[in-house]
Amino acid sequence: MTGTTITLHTAAAEALVAQLPTPVPLRAVPVDAATAQARRSTASSAVVTSFVGSLSADTALLLADMDQLSAAAGTDSPLVSVVDVLRPALEAATAVLGAGVLGDSRLESADALFADPATVVFDLAAAGETVGWFAVRLREDGTVGLVSSSAPAASAGPLGAGNLGRINNVEMQLTVEIGRTRMSVRDVLGLEPGAVVELDRSAGAPADVLLNGRLIAHGEVVVVDQDYAVRITRILDVADGVA
Numbered sequence: 001m002t003g004t005t006i007t008l009h010t011a012a013a014e015a016l017v018a019q020l021p022t023p024v025p026l027r028a029v030p031v032d033a034a035t036a037q038a039r040r041s042t043a044s045s046a047v048v049t050s051f052v053g054s055l056s057a058d059t060a061l062l063l064a065d066m067d068q069l070s071a072a073a074g075t076d077s078p079l080v081s082v083v084d085v086l087r088p089a090l091e092a093a094t095a096v097l098g099a100g101v102l103g104d105s106r107l108e109s110a111d112a113l114f115a116d117p118a119t120v121v122f123d124l125a126a127a128g129e130t131v132g133w134f135a136v137r138l139r140e141d142g143t144v145g146l147v148s149s150s151a152p153a154a155s156a157g158p159l160g161a162g163n164l165g166r167i168n169n170v171e172m173q174l175t176v177e178i179g180r181t182r183m184s185v186r187d188v189l190g191l192e193p194g195a196v197v198e199l200d201r202s203a204g205a206p207a208d209v210l211l212n213g214r215l216i217a218h219g220e221v222v223v224v225d226q227d228y229a230v231r232i233t234r235i236l237d238v239a240d241g242v243a
């Protein structure tokens with residue numbers, strides 16, 4: 001990879017390692033194309049996801065000892081998986097690209113991503129030992145290509161109205177959230193019927209309406225023909241939703 005690709009990729013990798021739940025801090029070290037090709041043999045089962053925004057990206061995260069992380073995540077329970085444990089790190093990595101939506105994380109082969117010449121691959125190292133790999137491929141206006149280090153993520157601008165027609169029929173997930181909280185894995189796995197989980201929102205406060213995880217509106221929960229629904233009370237502008 002040329003030097004012009006480094007800044008955004010490195011910022012994403014550094015944000016990722018800062019959030020990884022590893023016992024020791026990791027360093028993200030970019031590797032050359034030949035070394036990246038060698039990583040393909042280890043990329044058969046990685047946590048992959050795509051980020052769509054003014055600057056989009058495809059990412060893959062692979063740790064050498066995924067089994068150990070799975071055990072720490074308590075994967076015997078359907079509530080928590082290794083994908084869930086690594087999700088915050090991927091969110092931190094793609095957040096440096098600006099406003100956008102991070103798609104679902106999934107465990108699958110990342111062979112094609114590691115093989116793409118447009119992908120930048122990082123060794124995740126601790127004490128001189130490589131314990132994982134992170135691959136990121138940037139896409140500007142939906143096209144894979146190199147992004148200059150002198151251009152900030154936001155400079156790509158939003159998609160033009162002409163391009164939106166291509167995705168009019170794409171389905172997106174709309175979620176209504178009445179509150180949230182943070183819990184340790186131990187507490188989550190200890191949940192039983194009858195347990196009460198306190199949320200960070202008072203009774204009567206408006207619910208959040210999220211589109212693919214991005215806050216777009218506020219509303220109130222109502223009942224329509226015995227089904228729950230949400231009445232929109234406020235549509236947020238782009239700045240409000242990003243904040």
